[in-house]
Amino acid sequence: MNQARIRLATVTVAPFALALGIQLAVLLIVGDRLPDSLATHFDISGDSDRDPMSRTAALVASVLLFAGVGALWVVSALGSPLTARALKWLTAGGWALGGLLGYTLTATLFANLDATDSSAVRLPPWQLGVGAAVALAAAGLGLLLTRFVPNPGHEPTGDDGTTRIDLAEGELAGWSRRTGSGPLLAVGLATLTAGVFVAVAVSWRYGPMVCVIGLLALVFASAHVSVDRHGLTVRMGALSWPRVRVPLEDIDTASSRRINAVADYGGWGYRIRHKRTGFILRSGEAIVVRRANGREFAVTVADSATAAALLNTLVDRRKRG
Structure with missing residues (x-):
């Protein structure tokens, strides 16, 4: 250590x-x-x-x-x-x-x-x-x-001006990064602790329900984000479940953008807004994918510019192929 x-x-x-x-x-x-x-x-x-x-x-x-x-x-x-x-x-x-x-x-x-x-x-x-x-x-x-x-x-974030990554024909590349939310993690841990207290001090009937709420908060407090030939994949929690995937064939373009969790998405977690959805764990840089149907999907993660550039390169390769 x-x-x-x-x-x-x-x-x-x-x-x-x-x-x-x-x-x-x-x-x-x-x-x-x-x-x-x-x-x-x-x-x-x-x-x-x-x-x-x-x-x-x-x-x-x-x-x-x-x-x-x-x-x-x-x-x-x-x-x-x-x-x-x-x-x-x-x-x-x-x-x-x-x-x-x-x-x-x-x-x-x-x-x-x-x-x-x-x-x-x-x-x-x-x-x-x-x-x-x-x-x-x-x-x-x-x-x-x-x-x-x-x-x-x-780690330092990528260059926001990067839109493509130079890959040779047939060369494979992938990108992955873990991301997390301190507030959601704290809420999940505190709620889980409260559930144990309720179960021991109040009633075993109510304690498990509070624990379930805490576990749900912990599930949505972290995620593993990856970009590869399959597209953009977000696996939530320590068990990497549930999972959200945006396949390459459904992606028009990808970009790195700064997001305000409250102003842009109304809070944290998995958010659904008009013509856009997102897995928002914090305010800051995010991968924003514009789908072929015009809707957007965003996930807040460090080094999002590199991920977006690789996605654009893979999307271009698929269109050429």
Whole structure:
């Protein structure tokens, strides 16, 4: 692992390690004032509404939670190349989640201090507001730290003026690149984590539904884009499914264009607009293919100019053949 990847992994896992460290320190300092069973679940009014959890079980659950979420965030950051903006969103989301979980779980410990009856323990609703403020502050710190972390997966984009690639007759060529969305990745991971919480703390009937939403967000948070003799192919998610393909015979021209995700397509993910569709993971450069029927298909990805130039060359070759 090179120095850039080590620094990225450190910044990514830091909020969860810090939150766990603070909670362990609190347990060490005030452990003698905590009851053997802790109130860990509260209703909207702040009253304890579930059976208490043993202090050991609460500690094990915290360690597993922070270790699991931290590992997910590190794998997401290092698993595939992301743009600098995507890494910033992913890092900020991790710090926000670490801050929120860290404050909430630590506040729960303080709520249990000197308690003789777990059913009488309260966690006032205003604590959630403080937790949200801590999450925002932590997100800001995470964004600040990304300035000192180089993106190990970022590569320079191609020359936007390139429209063709010089290939000899019969010479084969291909292009591929992974692309991803930090916001969608953060939303997917956070929703998946929330689903596990709901399943354990609320009901097994609702937890899986929340997990499914998180998994869907993760599927559409990354893609593998390739250009070859078959045309333009976009394979979504780690399993490369679902897949979208625009065959060469359906392509008129291809170009590299800068796209604003919200202004041009109304958001992120697989988007359908008037006379155009697209797999939009971020704002920035994209391959834009004009089909023979006049409709456009776009996918945001780095080095889109090279991909567009190769597509035009392959389309020309097919027309000549």
